[in-house]
Amino acid sequence: MKRALLSLLMLSLVGLQFAKAQSKNALTFNHSAICVRDLATSNNFYKSVLELEETPNPFNDGRHSWLKIGPGLQLHIIQGTCTVTPEKNVHLCFSVPSLTTLTSRLEKQKVRYTNLKGDAQAPTVRADGVKQIYLQDPDGYWIEINDAKP
Known part of the structure; x- marks a missing residue:
């Protein structure tokens, strides 16, 4: 029994060292x-x-x-x-805890946003339930913002 526990402990330590080396x-x-x-x-x-x-x-x-x-x-x-060749398929993406809070702030700042189809001031709801919007920066880069949970 002691030998089995010692072997298990040794294998665990070797595994940890291997994982550590891989992460480097x-x-x-x-x-x-x-x-x-x-x-x-x-x-x-x-x-x-x-x-x-x-x-x-x-x-x-x-x-x-x-x-x-x-x-x-x-x-x-x-x-x-x-x-810059603006295309929604090429974008930065950020997640926020509440898309509703963010869109309210954007509307107060008069920042235009769309859903994936291009409908103004409306979110897209993905198949997994995540809501997302798209907006453009001053140079035309697309930015997605969604409420995905990590």
Whole structure:
């Protein structure tokens, strides 16, 4: 019995070490970057409409802004000469606890949003029950916001 428990403990420790070694090589998402025509306008949109928090960035050149989009995750906004082809299938997505609270705030700010089909000021309800809306930033990038639970 003692030998079986000791073997089980040893196998568990080996398994933990293997899992730890595997996670060291795991690919993790760090940031997404978008190109914008006017850094101040886009920065204002992401900070006031989406309420993202600006984080320090090493460039300090007036062309870059970094915003926190989750634990250890950032959105980099870079001013430049951009070609944006707006398409809803290419979008950033954020989740909120209450889509109703968010859409009320968007309506007060006079921010236009649509459902997936393009109907104004209406959410889409996915097959899994998650509600979602779409809006565009000043450069035309699509942003989905939904009430999906983690």
